[in-house]
Amino acid sequence: MTDRPLRPEFVMTLSCPDAPGLVFAITGFLREYGANILDLQQHSDRSSGRFFIRVQIEFLDAAPELASMRAAFASVAASYDMDYSITDAATPARTLILVSKFGHCLNDLLFRHRNGTLNIDVPVVVSNHEDMRAMVESYGIAFEHIPVTKDTKAQAEAAMFALVEKYDVELVVLARYMQILSAEASARLAGRAINIHHSFLPSFKGAKPYHQAHDRGVKIIGATAHYVSDVLDEGPIIEQDVARADHGMTPEDLVAVGRDVETQVLARAVKWHCEHRIFVNGHRTVVFR
Numbered sequence: 211m212t213d214r215p216l217r218p219e220f221v222m223t224l225s226c227p228d229a230p231g232l233v234f235a236i237t238g239f240l241r242e243y244g245a246n247i248l249d250l251q252q253h254s255d256r257s258s259g260r261f262f263i264r265v266q267i268e269f270l271d272a273a274p275e276l277a278s279m280r281a282a283f284a285s286v287a288a289s290y291d292m293d294y295s296i297t298d299a300a301t302p303a304r305t306l307i308l309v310s311k312f313g314h315c316l317n318d319l320l321f322r323h324r325n326g327t328l329n330i331d332v333p334v335v336v337s338n339h340e341d342m343r344a345m346v347e348s349y350g351i352a353f354e355h356i357p358v359t360k361d362t363k364a365q366a367e368a369a370m371f372a373l374v375e376k377y378d379v380e381l382v383v384l385a386r387y388m389q390i391l392s393a394e395a396s397a398r399l400a401g402r403a404i405n406i407h408h409s410f411l412p413s414f415k416g417a418k419p420y421h422q423a424h425d426r427g428v429k430i431i432g433a434t435a436h437y438v439s440d441v442l443d444e445g446p447i448i449e450q451d452v453a454r455a456d457h458g459m460t461p462e463d464l465v466a467v468g469r470d471v472e473t474q475v476l477a478r479a480v481k482w483h484c485e486h487r488i489f490v491n492g493h494r495t496v497v498f499r
């Protein structure tokens with residue numbers, strides 16, 4: 211068992227048009243910069259012609275200033291038209307959670323945040339109902355009630371974005387939030403708003419998917435975590451899972467079985483987003499789990 215001290219770790223992610231020599235260029239830069247590669251995952255998507263890579267690194271000596279490292283990589287990035295980021299793996303993602311009346315996903319995320327298994331900071335939870343206030347405040351987290359009607363949606367979204375700005379929020383999680391975000395809001399949050407849909411998409415989009423599933427007599431139900439887009443339940447899928455159903459189960463039984471699937475799927479999606487493991491690739495994703 212080594213007693214080697216754990217060193218700070220950093221994550222480099224990038225995507226670019228696929229080309230020969232990319233891994234050489236990236237790993238050569240990292241070597242020159244004194245980085246030790248702990249983990250490297252890459253994918254070349256032949257259909258989109260895009261290359262994706264995630265590199266986890268440490269420095270055997272003192273870690274450099276991130277800004278200087280990012281600036282030093284800029285010339286390599288320009289050569290290959292790379293979209294890149296270099297981040298400190300320990301930095302938590304400032305996360306605003308949206309919820310309506312069903313609190314199982316919210317409670318699961320707050321518990322994982324509390325026990326340190328989810329690297330997020332939650333400055334505020336926002337809801338269009340009051341039901342979750344007591345639970346949220348029991349975690350010592352601010353709760354903001356922002357009611358929404360079809361006539362007040364624009365004002366409600368403006369209030370939500372005021373909180374996004376106030377708390378410098380990086381990630382918005384729709385933890386069973388039952389209001390459809392406007393096209394403008396979806397665009398502003400592209401790639402940084404995750405929704406949990408309570409069906410195995412693309413089956414049963416929209417409202418009451420468990421009732422739709424019961425009417426169809428399915429033998430499998432599921433949950434899907436996806437980035438939010440302006441087209442309801444059609445954003446890039448991040449993670450999915452399923453559970454068995456049978457003829458003896460009522461819609462309420464399906465709801466009960468589905469809760470655990472929803473919480474686990476959403477937690478994995480949020481964790482992977484916070485660890486910079488997810489790339490949006492058109493209407494799909496690449497996930498380096």
Ligand SMILES: Nc1nc2c(c(=O)[nH]1)N[C@@H](CN(C=O)c1ccc(C(=O)N[C@@H](CCC(=O)O)C(=O)O)cc1)CN2
Pocket residue numbers: 384387388389390391392393396405406407408415416417438439440441442443444445
């Ligand atoms: N722009 C988006 N907003 C939201 C999405 C999305 O994919 N894109 N997902 C939903 C969550 N959701 C299912 O997971 C969902 C929520 C609400 C409804 C719905 O039809 N609700 C109301 C209408 C509410 C409104 O008009 O705002 C209804 O029941 O009639 C369907 C699916 C979250 N937002």
